[in-house]
Structures are given as structure tokens and as C-alpha cells.
Amino acid sequence: MYPSRFxxxxxxxxxxxxxxxxxNGGEAKVxxxxxxxxxxxxxxxxxxxxLVDINNIKALDYHRLDPDGTLRIGALCRHEDxxxxxxxxxxHPTLAQAAALVADPIxxxxxxxxxxxxxxxxxxDWAATMIALDGRIVAQGPNGRREIAMRDFVSGPFTNALxxxxxxxxxxIPPAKGKAVGxxxxxxxxxxxFATASVAVALDMNGDVVTRAxxxxxxxxxKTIDANEAISVLVGKTLTAExxxxxxxxxxxxxxxxxxxxxxxxxxxxxxxxxVTRILSGIARSEQKAA
Amino acid sequence: MTSLYEEVPAEVxxxxxxxRVTVTVNGEKRTVDVEPRxxxxxxxxxxxxxxxxxxxxxTTNCGACTVLFDGRxxxxxxxxxxxxxxxxxxxxxxxxxxxxxxxxxxxxxxxxGLQCGYCTPGMMMASKALLExxxxxxxxxxxxxxxxxxCRCTGYxxxxxxxxxxxxxxxxxxxx
Numbered sequence: 261m262y263p264s265r266f267x268x269x270x271x272x273x274x275x276x277x278x279x280x281x282x283x284n285g286g287e288a289k290v291x292x293x294x295x296x297x298x299x300x301x302x303x304x305x306x307x308x309x310x311l312v313d314i315n316n317i318k319a320l321d322y323h324r325l326d327p328d329g330t331l332r333i334g335a336l337c338r339h340e341d342x343x344x345x346x347x348x349x350x351x352h353p354t355l356a357q358a359a360a361l362v363a364d365p366i367x368x369x370x371x372x373x374x375x376x377x378x379x380x381x382x383x384x385d386w387a388a389t390m391i392a393l394d395g396r397i398v399a400q401g402p403n404g405r406r407e408i409a410m411r412d413f414v415s416g417p418f419t420n421a422l423x424x425x426x427x428x429x430x431x432x433i434p435p436a437k438g439k440a441v442g443x444x445x446x447x448x449x450x451x452x453x454f455a456t457a458s459v460a461v462a463l464d465m466n467g468d469v470v471t472r473a474x475x476x477x478x479x480x481x482x483k484t485i486d487a488n489e490a491i492s493v494l495v496g497k498t499l500t501a502e503x504x505x506x507x508x509x510x511x512x513x514x515x516x517x518x519x520x521x522x523x524x525x526x527x528x529x530x531x532x533x534x535x536v537t538r539i540l541s542g543i544a545r546s547e548q549k550a551a
Numbered sequence: 552m553t554s555l556y557e558e559v560p561a562e563v564x565x566x567x568x569x570x571r572v573t574v575t576v577n578g579e580k581r582t583v584d585v586e587p588r589x590x591x592x593x594x595x596x597x598x599x600x601x602x603x604x605x606x607x608x609x610t611t612n613c614g615a616c617t618v619l620f621d622g623r624x625x626x627x628x629x630x631x632x633x634x635x636x637x638x639x640x641x642x643x644x645x646x647x648x649x650x651x652x653x654x655x656x657x658x659x660x661x662x663x664g665l666q667c668g669y670c671t672p673g674m675m676m677a678s679k680a681l682l683e684x685x686x687x688x689x690x691x692x693x694x695x696x697x698x699x700x701x702c703r704c705t706g707y708x709x710x711x712x713x714x715x716x717x718x719x720x721x722x723x724x725x726x727x
Contacts, residue, residue, distance in 0.1 A: 261609050268570065268587035268633055291631075298629045299611050301588075311587070315634060340623075364699030366614055366677060369623040370630070451698040452612060 263301035267310040272317060274400055277427050280312050282402045286424035288312050292335060292375035295367045320429060323347060323373075329435030331355075335375070335428060339368035352433065354392060354442035354462040358385045361444065364452040378428050380414045383454040387414060387484045389444060390431065391476035392460040394488075398430040399423075407432065417483060438466040441547070443539035446478075447531050449522065455479035456522040459511075459535040461491070461543075468547055470494045473507075475536070480528050481516035490514040491536075499544035508536040572636035576601065577645030585632045592616045594632035595642060603643040603672050607701070614700030617673035618642050624680040626699075643672035646679070654720040655679055655713075664713030666704035673700050678714045686722055690715070 269288075271277040281288050289308035291297055292315070300306040314320065314335060321336035325347055333342070342348060343359035362368055362376070362385050376386045377397065389395075390410040397408045399422055413421050422428060446458035457479045464472040475491035478484055490510035497503045517528035569584040576599060583598045595601045595618070606628050607615030616627040619641040646653035655675050658664065665671045674697060681688060681696035688696070693714045694707070702710060 262590060262593070263588040265567070265586070265588055267568070268631075270633070270636075294631070294634075295611060295629060298590075298631070302590075302609070302628075311631075313631075313634060364614070365696055366617055366624045366626055366699035367611065367629075369620075370625050 261302040263298075264304060264307045266301075266308055268313065269310065270313040270316045274317060274319065274427060274429055277312050277314055277317060278400055278402055278425060280310070281427065282425035284310050284424075288424075290314055290375075290378075290427060292378075293338060293371035295363065295371035296376070296379045296381065314427070325351065326435075331433040331435075333373050333431040333433070335372060335430065337373050339363070339371050339373065339376075340365070342373060343368060351436075351440060352393075353440065354389050354444050354460055355433070357442075358389050358444035358446075358460065361385060361446045361448075361458075367452070374428050374431050377410075377413070377431060378420050378422065380416075380418050380420045382417050382481065382483045383479050384484065385444070385446065385455070385458060385460075385478060388458060388460040388476040388478045389462070390433075391484060391486050391488065392442070392462040392474035393433050394474055395434070396432045397428050398432060399426040400429045401426040405429075411486060414484065436464040437471050438464045441465055441543045442474075443542060445535040445539060447535075454522075457515075457517070457528045457531040457535070459532055459539065461536065461539045463494070463543065465547070468498045468551065470497055470499065475511055477511070477515055477532060479517075479522075480532060485514055485516060487511045487514040494540075499540055499547065504537055504540040504544065507540060508533045511536050570633050570636070572633055574632075574635045574637075575639045577641055583632070587631060587633050589632045590628055591618070591630040591632045591635055591640070592627035594635070595627060595640070598632075601642050601644050605669055605672055607669060607673075612701065613670065613673070614677065615670050615673040617676045617700060619676055619680060622680070622683065624677045641676070641679075643675055646675065653679075653717075654724065655682070655717040657720065658713040658715075658717030659710075662709050662712040662716050664705065664710045670700060670702045670704075674702065674710055678717065681714070682718055682721060686718060686725070688714070688718060 288310040291311045291313045320334040322334040323337045339362045395410045397413050442462035444460050447456040460476050462474040473491040473494045475487040494507050512529050512533040515529050515532045517525040519525045573582045592606050595604045605615040607613035611629045617624050618627045621639050677700050693711050
């Protein structure tokens with residue numbers, strides 16, 4: 261299989277890339293890691309007239325913590341950069357755990373965090389973590405930059421809120437209010453398959469009290485499920501068997517799974533509940549140990 | 552030699568725009584004119600006649616086409632040849648010298664790490680990337696590193712043993 265013909269540009273600056281997108285009025289597509297786009301080109305699900313390869317824009321290859329704890333992930337930060345990152349290992353457990361579960365190890369050397377979020381696959385791992393962590397996408401267009409909250413960024417399956425002449429240059433994760441804890445669990449039939457169900461949980465803790473709670477689910481609905489409201493039952497509480505049970509119930513109710521070859525709807529909902537309980541109990545245990 | 556899926560000709564019709572790319576392949580600088588849509592796997596196999604890199608699933612699943620790109624493993628069916636311009640690519644042909652197999656190849660031979668051999672070039676390149684970062688991997692670490700490479704013959708057991716064998720040999724050579 262091979263893609264249909266396209267013109268190709270490989271700019272070295274963001275301004276140049278945005279100018280090319282602007283000139284081509286919606287007929288150009290951005291190529292970052294290419295681990296979703298190239299297969300789509302080969303299957304001819306996508307046939308853009310022009311590809312704007314951003315891999316030579318070295319200024320986008322970073323992930324870093326601001327002094328206030330804000331995490332910034334540049335558009336060329338690869339999945340494996342986060343998987344092996346010393347920066348996020350302790351400060352962002354939800355992201356660190358998800359990083360090792362994205363696709364397979366070889367896809368992870370190439371695919372990018374921001375590209376994956378832009379691709380807006382309802383099964384995507386990073387979109388779930390972004391919702392749970394209340395992340396934002398920074399878009400640069402011809403008239404400057406704007407920030408788009410993750411909950412507004414994905415407008416539908418494989419559709420995002422970027423204008424044709426905007427480039428997603430960075431993902432921003434706001435600092436935790438207190439200590440950041442959390443986790444990411446995914447059930448897949450084999451490495452690289454789409455998730456049967458996956459759960460992202462991100463909590464901010466002040467002592468043993470939850471001050472902010474975020475949760476999102478993938479694989480159990482037509483889009484990434486925003487379960488932030490469901491998990492908010494934990495805010496102001498400590499993690500006990502009772503509060504964990506209540507949160508797990510509420511989150512499982514927020515799931516909207518369908519029966520398919522990966523399992524029945526009931527089974528997937530059960531997995532969601534089990535995973536939430538597992539992540540929250542794990543946090544409770546390690547908090548007890550630390551205290 | 553041309554398989555069903557390799558239909559983008561390495562020689563491009565005169566009216567189609569091409570790009571000149573220079574890629575260091577197995578230590579040697581190679582310059583090719585390619586259409587932007589040519590995949591790296593096809594450039595290696597057709598333009599450069601390096602047919603050791605196999606295309607298996609052609610859908611980013613199987614890892615048979617794995618090569619090293621600036622030292623890291625990538626699926627060459629999922630990268631455009633133009634993207635390799637100015638970069639370093641290592642294929643399975645780069646492992647052995649004229650007189651000697653690479654320890655990874657020797658390991659696959661000693662431990663029967665292949666049957667049909669289709670997945671083997673990708674397995675070996677993924678193994679090389681692992682051993683460069685982790686010269687003394689556990690069985691779990693090997694299984695993790697090869698989890699993006701599919702084998703339909705061996706059941707993986709002997710592939711894991713082969714990589715163990717190679718790791719030991721490479722550590723011994725390092726110690727000498």
C-alpha cells in the first residue's frame with residue numbers, strides 16, 4: 261500500500277509551517293510522528309494535497325516543567341521521551357503510567373503526544389490523560405497563539421478544534437494544587453491493539469484530603485468519556501473503602517460501552533469499576549505508607 | 552522480486568516532482584531521487600536493493616520492517632523516505648561483517664530464534680536497539696522491547712533465548 265500523491269514541505273520554523281498551512285487553505289495536513297497519519301494515507305482514508313512535515317522544527321522537541329510546576333510538552337515530544345522521562349516520573353504519575361502503554365515500543369519512538377491528541381481517536385490514551393489532568397493545547401496561527409482547553413479541543417471522533425491555518429505547538433498541564441497522584445490502566449488483548457477499556461485518574465492531595473479529582477475513560481464510548489464530574493464525589497474527602505467504592509460506581513455509570521468483539525458492555529463497565537478501584541486503592545495504600 | 556504492495560516505482564515518471572534525499576545507510580552515504588509518497592521501506596528495498604528489510608502487515612502492526620533511524624527502532628513502512636534525508640538508517644544488512652555474523656544473528660542461529668524468518672530482520676533490529684540501551688536485559692525486558700514485533704512461528708520463547716544469548720556474548724566481548 262502507498263499513499264496518493266502529495267506535495268511535501270519540511271519547514272524549520274513554526275512561522276514558516278503556519279504560513280504554508282495558511283497559504284493552502286485547508287488542503288495541507290501536518291505530519292508529526294506519522295504513526296496514525298501515514299497508515300491513514302496508505303489506506304487512502306486521508307488524501308491531502310500537501311504534507312507539512314514538522315519534524316525539522318527542532319524548537320518543538322521538548323518537555324519541561326516551569327518553576328510553578330506547569331508541564332509543557334512540545335509538538336515533537338515522542339511517546340518514548342515521556343516513557344523514559346526523569347522529569348515527569350514522580351511529578352506526573354498519570355502521564356508516566358500511560359506513556360508505557362501507548363501503542364507498542366517501536367511506535368513510541370516516533371509518535372508524538374501532541375499529534376496523538378490532535379488525531380482525536382476516541383480510543384486514544386493521551387486524550388484521556390489530558391481530560392483527567394485538565395490540560396490545554398496551545399495553537400499557533402497567523403495572528404498569534406491561543407489556548408484551547410482539552411474539553412473543547414476534541415469536537416468529535418478524529419476531529420479537533422484547530423483552524424486550518426493553526427499548528428498545535430504545545431500541550432500544557434497545569435500544576436497540581438498540592439501533591440499530584442494518579443494512575444493509568446488499560447486492558448488490551450495484545451500490545452498495540454485498541455483498548456478494551458482504559459482509565460485515567462489524576463488527583464491533587466492536601467495531606468490525605470483530595471483537593472481536585474480528574475478522570476477520563478477510553479474505549480468505552482463513541483468518544484473519550486469525560487468522567488471529571490463523576491469522580492468529583494471524592495473532592496474534600498479522604499480515600500477510604502467507602503469513598504473509593506462510591507467514586508468507582510459513579511465513574512462506571514459514566515461509561516457508555518458497547519458490546520463488540522472485545523467484550524460485552526457489562527464486562528467493559530465492570531473493567532472500568534475494577535480499574536478505578538485499583539488505581540484509587542493503590543494511591544490510598546502508598547499515602548498510608550508515606551504517612 | 553517485486554511484491555504485490557511495492558507498486559510505487561523507484562524510477563519516477565518525468566512529470567512527477569521528486570526530491571533528492573541523501574541518507575546514510577549502514578554507514579554509507581546514498582543519494583536517491585524519490586517521490587514524497589515513497590515509503591522508507593520501499594526506498595530501502597527497491598531503490599537501494601536492500602531486501603533484508605521485510606514488509607509484513609503494511610499497517611504498522613507487525614514490526615517486520617523495523618530499522619534503526621538515528622539509532623532508535625522505527626517501522627519503515629510508516630515513515631516517508633523523504634523524512635530520512637540527512638539521517639542515519641541501519642538495516643539488517645548492516646549487522647554482519649564479510650566474515651562474521653553479529654552476535655544477535657549468531658544468537659538467533661544458536662537458539663533457533665527463527666523458523667520462516669520473515670519477522671527476523673525486524674526482531675534483530677529491535678533487539679539491537681534494546682541491547683544498546685540495556686546490555687543485560689531480563690526476560691521481561693526483552694519481551695517488552697519486542698512487543699511491537701509479531702512472530703507467527705516460534706511462540707517467541709526461542710527469540711527471547713536468542714536475545715539472551717546475544718546479550719551474554721556482547722557483554723563478554725565488551726569485557727575483553
